[in-house]
Amino acid sequence: MPELPEVEVTRMGIEPHIKQHKVTNIIIRNGRLRWPIPEQINELIGQTIEQVGRRAKYLLIESEAGTAILHLGMSGKLCVVPKETEILKHDHVDIEFDNQMILRFNDPRRFGAVLWQSCDEPMHSVLVHLGPEPFDPVFTGDYLYQLSRDKKSSIKQFIMDNKIVVGVGNIYANEALFKAGIHPKRPAGNISKKRYQQLVPIIIETLQRAIEQGGTTLKDFAQADGKPGYFAQELLVYGRKGLPCVNCEQILDEIRLGQRSTVFCKNCQK
């Protein structure tokens, strides 16, 4: 399941193949994704890709006319393949380029999205309300502490809230809270400034390390060249329910928070 590191790894994987190349055609085999793919996506045809950016978990394929906004949802994958490459099940969208390559979007669960942001439109609604990037200097312990005052919801749901900070999904929230020794169920408003100052660098380092390792491959994720990511072997709690804690050997517990699997060590996380 692509979170920020997986999206960033995908961005780095595809950019060299499509940057400064012209879009020659777009083929939509199934446009019924999370939202219908808008007709205006065809404004990208004839455009040269200036760069591939990222905002939160959205990939931004930028041109002079506008930006294609792609989201991988739960099961989406992007790869760059030569024209004539066999079309597989769930290959919903092809963006063809003048170098005879195709950017191909595959998404079994269709929770992903392909949207269009014309250069003369205001910022797309999916991007407007996003909080800061975790690597943005404004994302500090003090920042989290200030926003968390009076918040009754759990710390885990708090750091997974895109209005607070983007890109921290379920896997990395579990991991970061374990490393910080914070119980995932603790109300965000009851956590001290000092602990937020410990937590924030841990979130940043966890995400950075995952990017270096090519992301986390559980079932779905693959890098743009088809290789898996290698961060899964560094996961300390996610997916380890019932196994011993790496610190104290206490058996790890699993609860559900906001309908999401939450694994933690009741001994190490308070």
Next chain:
DNA sequence: AATGGGGCCTGATAGC
């Protein structure tokens, strides 16, 4: 205003 839950989807797996 803040918070919790539903719904979108398919594939893998568990259970009968």
Next chain:
DNA sequence: TGCTATCAGGCCCCAT
């Protein structure tokens, strides 16, 4: 064996 039920979960949106 082959069916059905359950779970995975990012994110918008609606109800409370």
